[in-house]
Amino acid sequence: MAVPVDNYLRNQFMPHMWCPGCGHGIVLGAVLRAIGRLDLPKDEVCIVSGIGCASRAPGYLDFNTVHTTHGRALAFATGIKLARPDLHVIVLTGDGDASAIGGNHLIHAARRNMGITTVMFNNSIYGMTNGQYSPMTPKGRYASTAPYGNVERNFDMCELVKAAGGNYVARATTAHARQLSNYVEHAIQTQGFAFVEAVTQCPTYFGRRNKMGTPVDMIEWFRKNSVNAAAAAKLGPEELDGKIVVGEFYRGDAPEYTQVYEEVIKRAKEAAAR
Amino acid sequence: MPGRKGRDLRLLQGNECCAEAAILAGCTFFAGYPITPSTEIAEILSEKLPQVGGHFIQMEDEIASIAAVIGASLTGAKSMTATSGPGFSLKQENIGFASFTEIPCVIVNVQRTGPSTGLPTAPAQADLMQARWGTHGDHPIVALYPSTVPEVFDLTVKAFNISERLRVPVILLMDEVVGHMREKVEIPHVSDIEIINRPRPDVPPEKYLPYAAGPDGVPPMAPFGTGYRWHVTGLYHDETGFPTTAAPNADRQMKRLYAKIESAAEEITFTSEESLDDAEIVVVACGITARSARRGVRLARERGIKAGMLQLKTIWPFPYGIIGDIAGRVEKIIVAEMNMGQLIGEVERAACGKCEVVGYSRVDGEPIAPAEIVAKIEEV
Ligand SMILES: Cc1ncc(C[n+]2csc(CCOP(=O)(O)OP(=O)(O)O)c2C)c(N)n1
Ligand code: SF4
Ligand SMILES: [Mg+2]
Numbered sequence: 192m193a194v195p196v197d198n199y200l201r202n203q204f205m206p207h208m209w210c211p212g213c214g215h216g217i218v219l220g221a222v223l224r225a226i227g228r229l230d231l232p233k234d235e236v237c238i239v240s241g242i243g244c245a246s247r248a249p250g251y252l253d254f255n256t257v258h259t260t261h262g263r264a265l266a267f268a269t270g271i272k273l274a275r276p277d278l279h280v281i282v283l284t285g286d287g288d289a290s291a292i293g294g295n296h297l298i299h300a301a302r303r304n305m306g307i308t309t310v311m312f313n314n315s316i317y318g319m320t321n322g323q324y325s326p327m328t329p330k331g332r333y334a335s336t337a338p339y340g341n342v343e344r345n346f347d348m349c350e351l352v353k354a355a356g357g358n359y360v361a362r363a364t365t366a367h368a369r370q371l372s373n374y375v376e377h378a379i380q381t382q383g384f385a386f387v388e389a390v391t392q393c394p395t396y397f398g399r400r401n402k403m404g405t406p407v408d409m410i411e412w413f414r415k416n417s418v419n420a421a422a423a424a425k426l427g428p429e430e431l432d433g434k435i436v437v438g439e440f441y442r443g444d445a446p447e448y449t450q451v452y453e454e455v456i457k458r459a460k461e462a463a464a465r
Numbered sequence: 466m467p468g469r470k471g472r473d474l475r476l477l478q479g480n481e482c483c484a485e486a487a488i489l490a491g492c493t494f495f496a497g498y499p500i501t502p503s504t505e506i507a508e509i510l511s512e513k514l515p516q517v518g519g520h521f522i523q524m525e526d527e528i529a530s531i532a533a534v535i536g537a538s539l540t541g542a543k544s545m546t547a548t549s550g551p552g553f554s555l556k557q558e559n560i561g562f563a564s565f566t567e568i569p570c571v572i573v574n575v576q577r578t579g580p581s582t583g584l585p586t587a588p589a590q591a592d593l594m595q596a597r598w599g600t601h602g603d604h605p606i607v608a609l610y611p612s613t614v615p616e617v618f619d620l621t622v623k624a625f626n627i628s629e630r631l632r633v634p635v636i637l638l639m640d641e642v643v644g645h646m647r648e649k650v651e652i653p654h655v656s657d658i659e660i661i662n663r664p665r666p667d668v669p670p671e672k673y674l675p676y677a678a679g680p681d682g683v684p685p686m687a688p689f690g691t692g693y694r695w696h697v698t699g700l701y702h703d704e705t706g707f708p709t710t711a712a713p714n715a716d717r718q719m720k721r722l723y724a725k726i727e728s729a730a731e732e733i734t735f736t737s738e739e740s741l742d743d744a745e746i747v748v749v750a751c752g753i754t755a756r757s758a759r760r761g762v763r764l765a766r767e768r769g770i771k772a773g774m775l776q777l778k779t780i781w782p783f784p785y786g787i788i789g790d791i792a793g794r795v796e797k798i799i800v801a802e803m804n805m806g807q808l809i810g811e812v813e814r815a816a817c818g819k820c821e822v823v824g825y826s827r828v829d830g831e832p833i834a835p836a837e838i839v840a841k842i843e844e845v
Contacts (some may be wrong), residue, residue, distance in 0.1 A: 204707065224813025234690060234691070234692050234694060235688055237691060238534070244525075249696065250696055250698065250707060250708065250713065253694060255539075255689040255690060255694050255695070256695075256696045256697065256699070257539065257696075257698075258696070258697065258698040258699065259532065259535075259697075259699070260532070260558055260559055260562050260699060262526060263529070263532045263559065266524065266525075266528065266529035266530075266532035266536070267532045267533065267535060267536035269496075269522070269524070269529070269533045269536065269537060270494065270496060270522075270533030270534060270535065270537035270538075270539075270544070271536040271537065271539060271540055271689065272536075273520045273522055273533070273537065274494055274536070274537035274541075274542045274544075275540040275690050277690070278540075278689070278690050293530075295525055295526065296525065296529055298525075299524070299525040299529070304573075318637055358655075393567040417646065446645060452515075452520065456515040456518055457517050458515075459512070459515035459516045460515070460518070462516070463516035
C-alpha cells in the first residue's frame with residue numbers, strides 16, 4: 192500500500208540539506224511510511240536524534256522533535272519515554288552517533304528494554320565531519336582518517352543489541368526500502384527496545400573514497416552483496432565475509448521498562464500509604 | 466523529632482533536605498549516577514519519587530543522567546540530577562544544551578576536592594567557575610549556594626522556581642560538609658511553599674512560536690505530547706525553533722538569553738549579611754565558609770574591630786552591584802574561599818579599585834575555621 196509521507200514533512204524546509212544521492216532520505220521515507228501505515232497520531236510521536244547528517248532528519252518532520260547532542264539521543268529519549276510512556280519515541284541516529292560516542296547508551300537502552308524504536312542510519316562513515324572512519328567502517332575500507340585502509344574491525348550492532356537485551360532486531364539496506372519500512376513498522380509495534388540497522392550510502396565520502404561509483408551503483412552493490420538471514424545461516428564465515436546479512440534477527444517478549452516502573456509506582460504508593 | 470504542635474521540625478542531613486525540598490517543589494523526575502558526596506539525594510529520591518507518582522532512574526553515567534533529565538523536562542516534568550566533581554564535569558555539554566534550548570532543570574553539585582578524583586571526598590569550593598563556565602560557549606546560567614541545612618531547603622525550592630520561571634538550568638552548589646551535616650530544619654506546610662511553574666503558551670498550537678519571548682525574555686513552553694509539535698535543537702534557532710545561520714538572529718538570540726537573566730537579577734539574587742552597616746573590613750564568602758566568616762566577624766567585633774560579612778547565596782549571576790556598593794564604603798574586603806582564588810576575581814571586578822581586596826584561600830581539604838577568619842581580619 193502506498194502511503195503518502197508529505198503529511199509528515201515540514202515542507203517549508205525543503206530542499207533538505209542532504210547531498211544528492213544520499214541514502215538518508217530513503218531510510219527516512221521508510222520510517223515515515225511505517226508511521227503512516229500504523230496511522231500514529233502526530234502529537235503522540237516524538238523523534239529524537241543526536242548529531243550528524245542522519246540526525247538532521249527530525250528538523251524536517253512534523254512531530255515532537257529533538258535534535259540533541261552527539262551520541263546522546265537515546266539518553267534524552269529515555270527521559271522522555273519514562274516521563275511519558277504513552278508517547279511513541281523513535282530515535283534516528285547515525286552509525287557514529289549510535290556505535291561510537293553513544294555506544295554505551297545504546298547498550299543500556301537495550302538492556303533496560305526501554306520502549307524506544309531506534310533506527311541507525313549506517314553509512315559506515317562519519318558523513319557530517321567529512322568522512323572519517325567509524326566503528327562501522329569495514330576493515331580495509333578507506334576514510335579521511337584511514338588513508339592506508341581501516342585497520343579496525345567493525346561492529347555487528349544487531350548482535351550487540353540482541354545480546355544486550357533488545358526485543359526486536361533487524362537489518363535492511365536502501366536497496367530493500369520496502370522491507371526496511373516493514374521492519375521499522377514491526378519495531379514500532381514492539382513492546383520494549385527495538386533496533387533497525389539501515390545500511391545506507393554516503394556517496395560523497397564513503398563512496399568517493401572507496402571508488403564505489405554513483406549512488407545507484409552503491410545501492411546496486413548493497414543488493415548484490417546482501418544475503419538474507421535464512422540463507423546466511425547455511426553459509427560459513429568465509430562465504431559471509433564482506434556480505435550484508437539482512438532480515439529480522441530477533442523478536443523477544445521481555446517486559447518493557449516503563450511498564451515495569453508503573454508497578455514500582457504502585458508498590459511505592461502502597462508502601463507510603465501504610 | 467517531636468516538634469511544637471503544627472510545626473514540622475526535623476533533624477535532616479543536607480542531602481536529605483535537598484531531596485525533601487525537591488519533592489515539595491514539585492520535582493517528579495530524577496536521573497543520576499552514584500558519586501560521593503551526593504549519592505544520598507539519589508537514594509532518597511529513588512524511594513520518594515514513585516510514592517508521588519514520579520520517576521527515578523539510575524543511568525549509565527552522568528552524561529546520560531542530565532540528558533534524561535532534559536528529556537523528561539521536555540514533557541513538562543520538573544526534573545533534577547545530583548552529582549559531584551567528576552560527574553559535574555561530565556554533565557557540562559548537556560547543561561549547555563539545556564541552557565541554549567531553554568529547558569528547565571536543576572543540577573545539584575555537592576562539591577568535593579578536585580581536580581580529577583582529588584581528595585575523596587574532602588570538601589572544597591573549587592567548582593564556582595565551572596558552575597558558571599563549565600560548558601563551552603556563552604550561555605546563561607544561575608547558581609545558588611546554601612550554607613546551612615535550612616538554606617538547602619529554601620534554595621532547592623528556589624532553584625526549581627527560578628529554573629521554571631526563567632527556563633534556565635539552575636545549579637545548586639553544595640559543600641560536602643553541608644551535604645552530610647545534620648541540622649534542625651522546619652519544613653513549611655505545602656500550602657506555604659511558593660511554587661512557580663514554567664510559562665505555558667496561551668495560543669493554540671497553530672499559532673505557537675516556541676522561542677517567541679514576551680517582554681521578560683522568556684518564551685512560553687508547551688510540554689511535548691500536548692498537541693504543540695515543536696522542534697528543539699542545539700543549533701542557533703529563530704522564534705520558530707528551527708535552525709538558522711543568519712548572523713542577526715544569532716546576535717539577537719544570545720543577547721536575549723543574557724537579558725532574560727539580567728532583567729530578573731534582582732529577584733534571583735539572595736544574600737545574607739552580618740554587621741555590615743558600619744563595617745570597615747568586610748568578609749565575602751559562601752557556603753560553609755560563610756558560617757565561619759559570620760562567627761569570625763562576631764569574634765572580631767568582640768575585640769573591637771569593625772568587621773562585617775556578606776554571604777552570597779546566589780553566586781551566578783554574580784551580585785556585582787551589591788559588592789560594588791560595599792566596596793565604596795569600606796576599607797577592605799577579604800574574600801575567604803576553599804579554592805586557589807575564584808570568587809576573588811569577581812569581587813575585584815565588582816570593587817573596581819574602590820577598596821583593597823585580599824584573598825584567604827585554603828586548599829587542603831579542611832574547612833576554614835572562624836579563628837582563621839579572625840586572624841586574617843586582624844592581619845589586614
Ligand atoms: C561531542 C562531539 N564530538 C564530536 C562532534 C563532531 N561530529 C559531528 S557529527 C559527527 C559524526 C557523525 O557521524 P554519524 O553518526 O555516522 O552520522 P552521519 O553524518 O554519517 O549521518 C561528529 C564526529 C560533535 N558534534 N560533538
Ligand atoms: S555527507 Fe554523506 S551522509 Fe552526509 S548528506 Fe552527504 S551523502 Fe549524506
Ligand atoms: Mg555515518
